[in-house]
Structures are given as C-alpha cells and as structure tokens.
Amino acid sequence: MFEGWDAVVLARAQFAFTMSFHIVFPAFSIGLASYLAVLEALWLWTGREVFINLFNYWLKIFAVAFGMGVVSGIVMSYQFGTNWSVFSDKTGPVIGPLMAYEVLTAFFLEAGFLGVMLFGLERVGHRLHFIATLMVAVGTLISAFWILSANSWMQTPAGYAVNADGQFVAADWLKVIFNPSFPYRLVHMVLAAYLTTALVVGAVGAFHLLRDRHLAGPRVMFSMAMWMATLVAPIQIVAGDQHGLNTLEHQPVKIMAMEGHFESHKDGAPLVLFGLPDQAAGKVKYAVEVPKLGSLILKHSLDAPLAGLDTVPRKDWPPVPIAFWSFRIMVGMGFLMMGLGLLSLWARWRGTLYHSRLLHMFALAMAPSGFIAVLAGWVTTETGRQPFTVYGLLRTVDAASPLAAPAVASSLIAFIIVYFAVFSAGVIYLLRLMAAPPHHGERGPGGDVPARAAGITPAAGATARGTA
Amino acid sequence: MTGAIDLATVWAFIIAFAVFVYVVMDGFDLGLGILFPLFPKKEDRDVIMNSVAPVWDGNETWLVLGGGGLMAAFPLAYAVLMPALYTPMIAMLIGLIFRGVAFEFRWRVTQGKRNRWDVAFAGGSLLATLAQGIALGAILQGVHVEGRHYAGGWWDWLTPFSVLTGIALAIGYALLGATWLVMKTEGPLRDKAYHLCWFLLFAMIGAIGAVSIATPFLHIQYTQRWFSWPNVILTAPVPIAVAAVTVLLLRSLANKWDYQPFFLTLALFALSYAGLGISMWPYIVPQSITIWQAASPENSQIFMLFGVAALIPLILGYTGWAYWVFRGKVKAGSGYH
Numbered sequence: 173m174f175e176g177w178d179a180v181v182l183a184r185a186q187f188a189f190t191m192s193f194h195i196v197f198p199a200f201s202i203g204l205a206s207y208l209a210v211l212e213a214l215w216l217w218t219g220r221e222v223f224i225n226l227f228n229y230w231l232k233i234f235a236v237a238f239g240m241g242v243v244s245g246i247v248m249s250y251q252f253g254t255n256w257s258v259f260s261d262k263t264g265p266v267i268g269p270l271m272a273y274e275v276l277t278a279f280f281l282e283a284g285f286l287g288v289m290l291f292g293l294e295r296v297g298h299r300l301h302f303i304a305t306l307m308v309a310v311g312t313l314i315s316a317f318w319i320l321s322a323n324s325w326m327q328t329p330a331g332y333a334v335n336a337d338g339q340f341v342a343a344d345w346l347k348v349i350f351n352p353s354f355p356y357r358l359v360h361m362v363l364a365a366y367l368t369t370a371l372v373v374g375a376v377g378a379f380h381l382l383r384d385r386h387l388a389g390p391r392v393m394f395s396m397a398m399w400m401a402t403l404v405a406p407i408q409i410v411a412g413d414q415h416g417l418n419t420l421e422h423q424p425v426k427i428m429a430m431e432g433h434f435e436s437h438k439d440g441a442p443l444v445l446f447g448l449p450d451q452a453a454g455k456v457k458y459a460v461e462v463p464k465l466g467s468l469i470l471k472h473s474l475d476a477p478l479a480g481l482d483t484v485p486r487k488d489w490p491p492v493p494i495a496f497w498s499f500r501i502m503v504g505m506g507f508l509m510m511g512l513g514l515l516s517l518w519a520r521w522r523g524t525l526y527h528s529r530l531l532h533m534f535a536l537a538m539a540p541s542g543f544i545a546v547l548a549g550w551v552t553t554e555t556g557r558q559p560f561t562v563y564g565l566l567r568t569v570d571a572a573s574p575l576a577a578p579a580v581a582s583s584l585i586a587f588i589i590v591y592f593a594v595f596s597a598g599v600i601y602l603l604r605l606m607a608a609p610p611h612h613g614e615r616g617p618g619g620d621v622p623a624r625a626a627g628i629t630p631a632a633g634a635t636a637r638g639t640a
Numbered sequence: 641m642t643g644a645i646d647l648a649t650v651w652a653f654i655i656a657f658a659v660f661v662y663v664v665m666d667g668f669d670l671g672l673g674i675l676f677p678l679f680p681k682k683e684d685r686d687v688i689m690n691s692v693a694p695v696w697d698g699n700e701t702w703l704v705l706g707g708g709g710l711m712a713a714f715p716l717a718y719a720v721l722m723p724a725l726y727t728p729m730i731a732m733l734i735g736l737i738f739r740g741v742a743f744e745f746r747w748r749v750t751q752g753k754r755n756r757w758d759v760a761f762a763g764g765s766l767l768a769t770l771a772q773g774i775a776l777g778a779i780l781q782g783v784h785v786e787g788r789h790y791a792g793g794w795w796d797w798l799t800p801f802s803v804l805t806g807i808a809l810a811i812g813y814a815l816l817g818a819t820w821l822v823m824k825t826e827g828p829l830r831d832k833a834y835h836l837c838w839f840l841l842f843a844m845i846g847a848i849g850a851v852s853i854a855t856p857f858l859h860i861q862y863t864q865r866w867f868s869w870p871n872v873i874l875t876a877p878v879p880i881a882v883a884a885v886t887v888l889l890l891r892s893l894a895n896k897w898d899y900q901p902f903f904l905t906l907a908l909f910a911l912s913y914a915g916l917g918i919s920m921w922p923y924i925v926p927q928s929i930t931i932w933q934a935a936s937p938e939n940s941q942i943f944m945l946f947g948v949a950a951l952i953p954l955i956l957g958y959t960g961w962a963y964w965v966f967r968g969k970v971k972a973g974s975g976y977h
Contacts, residue, residue, distance in 0.1 A: 242740060246704060265712075280959070598745065
C-alpha cells in the first residue's frame with residue numbers, strides 16, 4: 173500500500189503538512205500583533221472609543237490564532253529531533269543556537285507579556301498594558317528574525333566549517349546569522365505577514381460594510397487595511413524581485429525550476445508565463461512564453477545568456493512542476509493585492525471607499541489571498557531547495573532519522589487527524605468572531621463573562637476620555 | 641580540554657535547570673487538567689482555567705527551551721533520544737495541542753461544546769504527562785545506541801519501569817495542581833482541592849518510593865552510585881531531605897495553610913529531580929553517551945552562554961512580574977476571561 177513511501181518521503185510529507193498548517197498562524201499573528209499595538213497607541217493618543225473597541229475585537233481573534241500558532245509551533249521544534257535526527261546531529265551546532273536565541277529573545281517575551289495583554293488591562297493601567305502589547309508585537313518580529321536566519325542558512329549556508337564528526341560548526345557567527353539570503357527573506361516574510369493580516373482585516377471590514385456601510389469600526393479597519401495594501405503590496409513586489417535576484421546568485425537551480433528553464437539559452441531566455449513542466453521529458457509542454465523577458469527580469473538585459481537545468485545533473489533537480497506552479501500562484505496573488513490597493517486608492521479619491529459594493533466584494537474575496545501567497549511562497553522556496561536540506565551540502569535523504577516507515581506513517585496519520593479536528597474547529601471559532609461586527613463597549617477575551625474590574629472598564633474609561 | 645569540560649558541565653546544568661523549571665511550572669497546570677474530571681461544576685472549571693490562563697503559555701515555553709537548548713548544546717543526545725522516544729514524544733505533542741487550544745476554545749463555544757473542550761483539556765493534560773513520565777523512565781533505563789544513531793526499535797520505550805514513572809509523574813503533577821488550587825482559590829473549591837492533597841501526597845510518597853526502589857535494579861551503575869562507600873555520604877541526604885519535606889508538608893496540610901503546601905511540593909520535586917541527576921551523571925544518554933561526548937563545539941556553547949547569562953535573569957524577572965500581576969485568589973464569576 174505504501175510502496176515507494178519510504179520513511180524519508182513520509183517524514184517529508186509530515187514536515188510539509190505540519191509546516192503548512194503552522195505557518196499561516198505566525199504569518200497572521202505577526203501582522204495582527206503589530207496592528208493591535210497601532211490600535212492601542214491610537215486609542216491612548218486620541219482617546220477615541222472606536223480604537224479600543226477595535227483593539228478588543230481583534231484581541232479575541234489574536235488570542236485564538238496565537239494559541240493555534242503556539243501548539244503547532246511546538247510540534248515543529250520537536251520534529252527536528254524525532255524525524256530529522258541526523259540533520260539535528262549535523263547542523264545542531266549551527267542551527268541549534270539560532271533557535272535557542274529565538275526562544276530566549278522572542279518566545280519568552282511573547283508568552284510572558286501575553287497574559288497581561290489579554291487579561292490585564294484593568295490590572296496594570298493603560299500605559300503598562302500598552303508596553304505589554306508592544307512587547308508581544310516586538311516578540312513576534314524577533315521570532316521572525318531568528319527563524320528566518322536559521323531557514324536562510326539552510327538555503328544559503330555561510331560562515332561554517334565541518335568538524336571530524338561530520339558536524340557543521342560555526343566559523344563566523346555574524347556570517348551564519350546574516351547569511352546571503354537572510355535580509356531578503358526576512359523583509360519578504362515580514363511584509364507578507366503584514367499584507368496577510370491587512371487583507372483579513374480588510375475583508376472583515378468589507379463584510380460588515382456590505383451589511384451596513386455606516387458602522388464606525390468596520391470603516392476604520394477597512395480604511396487602514398486598504399492603506400496597507402496600497403502602500404505595501406508594490407513594495408512587496410519589488411522586495412520579491414530583489415529576493416529573486418539574490419536566489420539567482422546563490423541558488424540558481426531553484427530559479428531554473430521556478431522559471432521552468434530546462435534548456436539553456438545562449439542569447440536571451442524567454443519568460444515562461446504558463447505551461448505544463450514535464451520533469452521526465454525535461455521540457456515545458458504547451459508553454460506560453462514572452463521571448464527575451466526572462467533575461468530582462470533576471471539579468472536586466474535582453475540578450476543575457478541564462479543556464480538551464482540541462483547544465484545540472486538530474487539527481488540534483490528539484491521537483492520542477494511544484495516550484496513552477498507554486499511560484500506562479502504566489503506572484504498572481506501579489507498582483508491581485510496590488511490591484512486591490514490601487515482600486516481602493518481610486519475609490520478613496522472618488523470618495524466611494526465606504527460605498528463601493530464592488531470594491532467591498534473584491535476585498536472580501538481577497539481574504540485568504542495572503543495565506544495562499546505565504547503557503548505558495550513557502551512551497552516554492554522549500555521545494556526549490558530540494559534534493560538538499562542544507563543547500564548543496566546535506567542531502568534530504570541523508571538527514572532523516574533511522575526510523576521504520578510504519579512509525580512515521582502512524583505519526584503522520586495521527587497529526588492529520590488531530591490537526592483537522594483541532595484547527596478546523598479553531599478556524600470556525602475565528603470566523604464566528606469575525607462574523608459579528610465590533611460594537612460599542614467591545615470586551616476583550618472572555619466576552620460574556622464579567623471582567624475582574626476594580627470599577628472602571630476599558631470602554632467606560634475610553635468614553636470618559638473621549639468626552640472629557 | 642578542561643575548558644571544554646567546564647562548558648559541557650555548565651550546559652548540562654543549564655539544560656537541567658530549563659527542564660526543571662518546565663516541570664514545576666507546566667507541572668501544576670498539567671496537574672489541573674488531570675484533576676479536571678473531579679471538578680464537574682462549570683463555575684469550578686472556569687475558576688481553575690482562569691487561575692492559569694494568563695501564565696500557562698510562558699510555562700510551556702520552558703519546554704521549547706529545554707528541547708531547543710538540548711539540540712544546540714548536545715546535538716548528539718538530541719539526535720539519539722528523540723527517535724528513541726518517538727512515540728511518547730508524538731503523544732506528548734498531541735496531548736499539548738489539545739490542552740493548549742482548550743484554553744481559548746472553551747470560551748468560544750456554547751455549553752454543550754464546552755464539555756468537549758473540557759475533555760480535550762483533561763485528556764490532553766493526562767496524555768502529555770504520561771508521555772513525559774514514560775519518556776523519563778525510558779531515558780533512565782537506557783537506549784540502544786550504535787555509532788551516532790539510535791539503533792533500537794520503536795517500542796523499546798515501553799516497559800513496566802517506564803509505565804511506573806509515567807504514573808508517578810501524573811500523581812506528582814496532580815499534587816502540584818491540587819496545592820496550586822489550595823493557594824489560588826477559596827470556598828468549597830479550595831476545600832475539595834485540600835482534601836485531594838492528602839490523598840495525592842500519600843500517593844506521591846508511594847510513587848517516589850517505588851521509583852527509588854526500582855531504579856537501582858536497572859543498572860549496576862545506579863546501585864553503585866547510590867549505595868557504595870563513600871558515595872552514600874553524598875547520596876543519603878536526598879532521601880533524608882525527602883522525609884523531612886514530607887513531614888513539613890503534612891504539617892502544612894494539617895494547619896490548612898494556603899501557600900506552604902504548593903512550595904513544599906515544589907521542594908519534593910526538586911529533591912526527586914536531584915536524585916535523577918545523581919543517578920544519571922555524567923551521562924546524558926544513560927550508559928551510552930556522556931555530556932562531553934554529546935557536547936556541541938565550544939564556540940556554539942560559548943555563543944549561547946552570552947544569551948543565557950543575559951536573558952534568563954530578565955526572563956525570570958518579567959515572568960515573575962506577570963505572576964505578580966495576577967496574584968491572589970481567583971474568584972468565581974470574576975475571572976480574567
């Protein structure tokens with residue numbers, strides 16, 4: 173039944189499955205934590221009740237999403253040992269400290285201040301509470317810093333040596349941390365997280381505006397989200413292009429797979445828009461191409477020669493169709509986001525931002541686009557690195573644990589069942605929270621249960637400030 | 641060489657510290673989950689959840705530091721132990737998933753479905769605890785290592801001894817949870833937790849005794865470590881201190897004090913933990929790999945040492961502050977939620 177499904181393939185499937193589930197939650201909580209900090213700052217600054225209502229509204233959503241991110245993240249951190257023990261042994265001296273620093277500088281910061289952020293507004297005062305919110309937001313960004321450094325090192329290893337036991341050891345920590353692809357990857361990922369969150373916030377705003385265009389909260393969140401899409405989506409496209417040039421320099425084979433370049437081109441490579449890459453035949457069937465454009469984008473010259481996969485041994489080829497298609501999905505989402513941003517700018521200028529049903533329906537339809545783009549981008553970069561775990565140095569087949577296939581198959585099945593049961597419930601709760609509009613006197617996590625208040629509730633405080 | 645030896649020792653203590661902090665901090669909130677079925681009333685369950693909701697996430701982070709730190713400082717041990725403990729580790733992760741999401745999910749649903757997440761909280765807590773206890777037993781009894789790999793089967797971890805340590809840890813966590821409730825609650829809920837403390841304390845003493853008696857039979861090295869002259873001078877104080885703390889615990893329970901039972905239970909955990917350390921030292925994979933054989937290169941350990949030295953005090957500081965913010969008794973109907 174599992175013919176061809178050896179322990180390594182199963183371990184890869186397990187990593188891909190658990191990672192795909194995990195990554196959407198941090199992508200959302202990085203953006204949302206910053207958004208919450210902005211909302212609370214605006215509330216403290218202006219005293220307008222709408223901001224604290226929005227803050228408490230999104231805080232409940234954040235709590236649910238963050239919880240799911242934490243539990244799925246613990247699975248990731250232990251999976252290196254359970255399924256990829258040879259990888260852990262060999263790269264532990266380099267990757268291990270980066271992840272340990274993530275725990276020390278980010279996870280503890282987030283977890284330590286999360287309780288105060290969620291439940292402590294009436295207990296610590298407004299300013300201290302804002303600091304807690306800020307710490308959680310900063311923690312999510314520090315976390316992104318370290319985990320992307322570790323991931324980038326696996327993509328573009330630098331600053332290492334190999335010792336007598338075959339382990340990678342650090343020769344220069346600065347070169348390890350700030351390895352060649354890290355800055356590009358960090359910027360690309362953080363912007364992706366902000367966009368992902370903005371599109372969800374915008375969609376929730378649009379959803380409620382479609383029902384009642386006069387609601388204050390949805391107006392504010394829709395407007396803020398559309399500003400984000402207008403300003404950040406174009407920046408993200410530029411950042412992605414820069415990241416691509418960096419990948420061409422350090423991981424050319426990945427670019428060949430993403431672009432479907434099986435053949436080398438001496439005088440100007442085309443840009444393959446669509447087609448069906450055929451790994452076995454070594455060509456893209458039914459290709460729709462624009463001549464010379466590939467060279468123009470990648471080398472900024474029409475006639476620049478571009479090497480193809482025919483210059484690479486077949487055993488070093490990544491799975492081309494996956495990288496080819498996931499890359500196109502990501503880019504497509506990026507351009508749709510920019511389109512939404514530009515449309516909203518047009519509507520804003522025309523004064524129809526809160527009235528255009530078409531715009532609101534477009535924004536609503538774009539709700540999952542950030543998640544799709546993040547997942548597709550992650551698939552592109554991770555499958556493009558194959559067949560290596562550490563690019564060019566450690567093959568994936570040589571990185572797995574010495575486990576029997578039934579062990580890995582059982583745990584994979586267990587994770588699939590548990591994840592679908594738990595996270596589908598979580599997504600339903602998130603959607604239910606989003607289905608109600610933020611209202612006057614919105615409460616934080618807990619909702620129906622009366623808060624432990626020593627008299628003043630946040631909304632009452634806000635109203636008092638607002639009318640003062 | 642001496643420098644490397646010192647570093648590995650320092651790191652062994654740092655990892656041991658992280659795991660210990662995890663055990664005592666997540667121990668009491670996992671214990672609350674284990675005790676959950678004994679508190680069927682909704683109001684009681686809300687109070688129990690609220691007593692840890694603001695801090696459980698920080699508690700669990702120490703588990704990530706323990707695992708991540710082990711990979712960074714002793715990668716070989718991590719690479720050998722994790723496949724050896726494959727099934728208990730997967731079970732623990734799944735238990736922690738159910739337990740962790742229950743904290744949020746049970747507030748997001750109607751009464752009928754809330755029971756579902758209460759079951760997830762209790763079941764997840766028990767599963768994670770048993771898995772941790774079994775993993776501990778499996779480490780103590782040793783694993784089959786060849787070269788730099790685990791070479792045993794995927795059911796080697798399951799023995800009568802590992803089942804015993806699994807049950808012992810569940811009893812211990814439950815006692816931590818019960819004493820926590822005595823400290824953090826009032827009224828009938830506190831009374832019930834208080835009565836549970838008596839039962840759980842005697843069960844825990846029995847469990848400590850059973851594990852202590854069984855351990856020397858696992859390996860001749862354990863027997864020599866504990867009972868040979870002159871080692872016995874160094875090891876004898878541990879059981880004596882356990883007896884002394886037990887007496888203090890009985891007295892604090894008899895006096896119905898609020899805080900002492902919890903902190904004395906922590907002391908019992910610390911002593912049992914020290915006993916484990918005495919048994920294992922200097923092996924990180926008992927009888928196979930020492931801390932020096934498993935140690936990361938010096939520059940990795942030094943690089944991390946800066947972070948640990950600067951950040952652990954800071955982390956303990958703001959964690960303590962978070963506990964301080966939510967100090968005092970949790971009242972029904974006025975929780976944090």
